[in-house]
Amino acid sequence: MSPLSTTVPLFSIQPTYLDVLADVQSGKIQKDSFYISCFVSDKSVHGTVDVYRSGSEVVLRGHGGFDVQVGNRKLTLTASCPELNVSNVLIKSPKSQISAHSTKRIETFDISPQGELYVVGGPNGEVSLSSIADGGAITRSLDGHLTYITKVLFFPSGQVVLSASGDMQIKLWSTADGSNPRTFLGHKRAVTDLAMIGRGRNFLSASKDGTVKLWECGSGSLIHSFTNPLGIPVEPTTMAVSKRHDGISAAPSSPLEFETDDKLVTIGYDNGDIAIYGLSTKNVLASIPTKSVDSEISNIDVVDDRIFVARGKNSEIWDLRSITVPLETINLPSPVVGIGASTANSFAFATQTGTPVVFENHKVSYYVAGFGDSTVIGVKNRSPSDGIYFAGKNGSIKQY
Known part of the structure; x- marks a missing residue:
């Protein structure tokens, strides 16, 4: 076909x-x-x-x-x-709109899985947690980062939030009281993305230092660092975790790993390379080198066995169900800034x-x-019943 x-x-x-x-x-x-x-x-x-x-x-x-x-x-x-x-x-x-009152500009956002809360990150280290029901009034500020926020991410429970920053730190926050029980240190340059694994006992972080790191939340331990399989100095820009669709399951390599046995991580790099690893085995399953200039991977999202990858200034969105070649390419006249x-x-x-x-x-x-x-900086497409959320740099979050 x-x-x-x-x-x-x-x-x-x-x-x-x-x-x-x-x-x-x-x-x-x-x-x-x-x-x-x-x-x-x-x-x-x-x-x-x-x-x-x-x-x-x-x-x-x-x-x-x-x-x-x-x-x-x-x-x-x-x-x-x-x-x-x-x-x-x-x-x-839009059906509804929320304004993030905590900052006039936002860099990243997330909606809780239960659809009750949202979290935004700003250009000066601001992280704020708010309720959707009250039109975006601030629930609490989560203070601790030193510079721009690159990613905020709810845990599946909706009770915990991760934040990543240009200050090389990853912070874990309680949505109940705003406390910061753990900070993850180990990256040597700005953290660019975060990805949750299963219920969240493990997560991944990508950084401009060239690595994607696998962490264990309870102890704060670093389990493994993934590097570009081609061995060239490139920066991971985005990533996503998905289930393996080949039916293969392998025992984790560490007792600190949970729910990694049947998972893949797809990593996109600033030069357009794509690498796909088995999470439990740490083996590279596919390495797709860039074939053109200006082909930075800007976004990756997954659902079921489909891996959607946005790449390039003359933007394409790939459906990578076959892992090595796209089964569908969507051609656009403008770079993609968010996929959901x-x-x-x-x-x-x-x-x-x-x-x-x-x-x-x-x-x-x-x-x-x-x-x-x-103006749009991100997309959260939660479910057909809950609708789609788009966020703009000016602090507006609109639901459709």
């Missing part, structure tokens, strides 16, 4: 377009407009949409090559750009240019509006 290859267009739409529609609908103003753009490969079209009333109806009229209509469901639009062969795409607005998978056939991604995209069953399901260009 030949690999699938899909070229996905991107849209950019004025974040305040709903305000424009509401102002015209209420009669506050008679006519207004908002901007809209479409990008496909190296081509782009930029236009505007006039909004005015005709009787009791709000009418939209596109200019510059766009046809835009109010969708059948509330807070949605359908847009077409015939010049780029894009027709009838769905654009949704919820089921084997559904994942969301955000790019540097344009609105985030929800991709299902090998095609775009819908685009999400509400963000300006170059």
